[in-house]
Amino acid sequence: MNLEPNMKQVVIRRTVRSDAENFLAPLTAEMDRTGRFPKEWRSFVAAKQYFGLEIPKDLGGAGLDAVSACIVIEEVSRVSPAMGLCISVHNGVALYPLHIYGDDYQKENFIRPMAAGDSIGTFCLTEPNAGSDASALETTALWDGSNYVLNGTKIFVTNGGVSGVNLIFSGIVSESGKKSFTLFIVESERKGLEKGRPEELMGMRGNPVCSISLNDCIVPSENRLGGEGQGMSIAISTLHGGRIGIGAQAVGIAQGCLDASILYAKQRIQFGRSISEQGAIQGMLADMAAKTEAARLLVYRAASLREKGLDHGKQSAMAKLLASEAAVEAARLGLQIHGGYGYTKAYPIERFYRDAKVCEIYEGTSEVQRMVISRALLK
Amino acid sequence: MNRGSCLVWVFGDYGDYFQNRVTLQLIAKGKSLAAELDTRLGVVVLGEDIGQYVMEYAAHGADVIYAADHHALKDYDVELFTAVVASWVGIYRPEIFLAGATVFGREFFPRLAKRLQTGLSADCVALEIDKESGAFVQTTPAFGGDLLADVITPQHRPQMATVHPGTFRELSHDPFAIAELIYPPVPELPPRKIEVIRRRQERAHKASLKDAKVVIVGGKGMGSKANFEKLFQLAEILDGEVGATRPAVDAGWIGEERLLGQTGKSVRPRLLITIGTSGALQYTSGIQGSETVIAVNRDPSAPIFSVADLGIVGDADRIVSLLIEELNRRL
């Protein structure tokens, strides 16, 4: 068993960290304050292929392995969780199913512009009355003889405000009255698709999360991803991968909290010496570091299982569960280390504290992850 | 003293005559090394119409001056200079040869050392003859200055070093001092391959606060926004950048982006001049990497003086104004 990153992965981490610190860090505070999605960063990383992490070169992607893709998401999230989220969702739950389940037409027409960063992707599952329980979905697709007609409303769509390609999870009711689920690729400019205003979020600000509603939206059959009724299995396999991405994001947040706290603890002088010399602070830093590292290894394990094509549902749920808890814990301890200054916007820890929380909620709440894990244990 | 020998040499810095005191500093140090080795100190001067430099070096303590006053050597060229000086080293065989670690010294001396197939240590901060072994110990900073490496050149001669400017103190100017002036033969010169087609008296690169070699920091003691702004003039003259303490930022005299210390940036310039700052730990933690600190404060008990290499007890604004005036006069 080899748990060490290889030469390429070391260099990828260093390169992305440098890019994030030099080009993204200066934008983060404003992004958080105004909720503005930084276009200048988008074009910068598009050129560097952050929008096509695991997509092969012939479709315009970087062709990375799954662990390297996690490292990229981690390092972007270490500086800006909101941009890490954008990249994670775009790659993990929008591009991934298109690449695995898409036909040649779909790959050429949707993957290529997405991998180039010209078009950002979303995965639209959650509805006002269906969150963790996906079977309660109300969005419908009706076949009118030549096209599908979609109706329904999706909420909390990550990347929604800037998306070009949206994967819409919807139900098809057969003549016998049986409901099956199907995924559709719906372009943002398609008539009948309407975006709501970006949500005023507690954290992850700058990622334009919004609702997407479909009102008699006519979608041709070549935009159906996979077969009719294949939606649930595509969604489940997509979410397994998506959870690894969110796990990587949470690890990045935890690392960002740790790095900020080490820096602060060394600089902050109280009682005539650096607070890093105090046992209580040292203990908090040690806990943060240990939990971050444990979560990181779980995430990489899940990613490498997926890379090898092995079953990784339980592993990705474990990774996502522990990584998001590590992020929330690291933000909490990190803010405590910062004391009063941590409660101000002068330091990034306050933002991390708000950003971290949602990791325990989206892509399946911690409760859902426990359910997935326990089902695998008890089956 | 062995009147015959002259085995410690200093190169008279060409591109930076009189803009740079390092040659004079090296003459002083070289002279004391020469005394320990019972020999004399020589200075090498190349150029055209170099009389004034010869006088200057003699006045500052050179025992011997090896000069070439030659039209072809009017402008510095690394290959021409290497050819001349290497041939002279072959004739006189000095034991020690020093140059300032200036832009010039650091491009010329490596080439010369290679031609002579000898060792060279870079940017030394101390030079001494080890009492026990007699070795010429060249101390050079390593790992970004956190470590010092004591380097020796056991077999090869001359033992060459470039020296950090400001390391040694020059001798006082003695207009009546006399040096032996030698014009060694100038060898056949190689062709010039490099042509300087333009020279501009300005800096291409404006260092950011974090990379600046000189940082001027103002605190609440500057008294007013108008006074604080004079720091920019001072920084301009010294080719530095301006930083500020929390009270100056809070007073609205300057933006947050120039804040130094715990809640701001950390800097490690060659020189930091801190003016009207009391020296709170929140601030000084951000400047502790500075090589040299000059502090100006009205209060002689201000804690800032405990981190200063030079403490000036005086009125911040008055000192700044006078300093700008004096520096402008010299430009």
Add this chain to the structure above:
Amino acid sequence: MHIAICIKQVPDIAAVRIDRERMTVVREGVQNIINPSDYQALSLAMALKSKIGGTVTVITMGPPQSEEALREALAAGADRGILLTDHAFAGADTLATSHVLSKAISRLDPAPSIIFCGNNTIDSDTGHVGPQVAEELGIAQVCGILDVQAESEQTLLAKRMGERYIETIRVGCPVLFTVRKEGGTAILPGLGSLQRAFSAGSIISWDKEELGLSDDETGLAGSATRVWRLRATPLKIKGDIITGQAQELVQAILRKLESMSLVDEDQRHE
């Protein structure tokens, strides 16, 4: 046009700590990076290549893991990497290092018209290797450049930073340039380039025999200098606090600035 670049993989100095009690360098968690001014040299070489064409060969001397630096250079657009690695190369000073590099460069076919080096490394910071390679190869050198443009087929215009001025220099090939880090912000390669450089890029490895070098020409044996001892930089001893007339105080500051060569000495001899 064949362009060669010498690079060095160095520890990221900002992250290195010194254990003052044990007098050791703490390298745990410290990454090795391409020396920043070498990377800038690589950027200038790539810019030149994009204008005038040609191939770019990157050379490094170091332990086997220096391959990482060569692959990063391939990702940045270099055409091939040459790793000079041998136990016998260890402990070299700049005299011995420049000898091995020069030997390697003189084996390149066709001989490079332009050689780039970084101005100085962040670990040992001598700045010697560039000029010493130029000397051994017997070619022109221009040190401390910020930028270079092709003027014609065989001549280049380089912008060089002196102590207090910027010079524009015309020089013919072959020439060796050392490049300052301040020339610009180095553009790091994209992910796809990294992926390809680390999976497919080609690296050639040359050892002592391959270069036809004997033991006494390389490493410690081929070096003129020895590190006698390492010691911690003494903690700063603080200086004088002076009081007096403002005019005298200012003179004290000026003397300090003069001693640091930051200002000229007063030309009026009073």
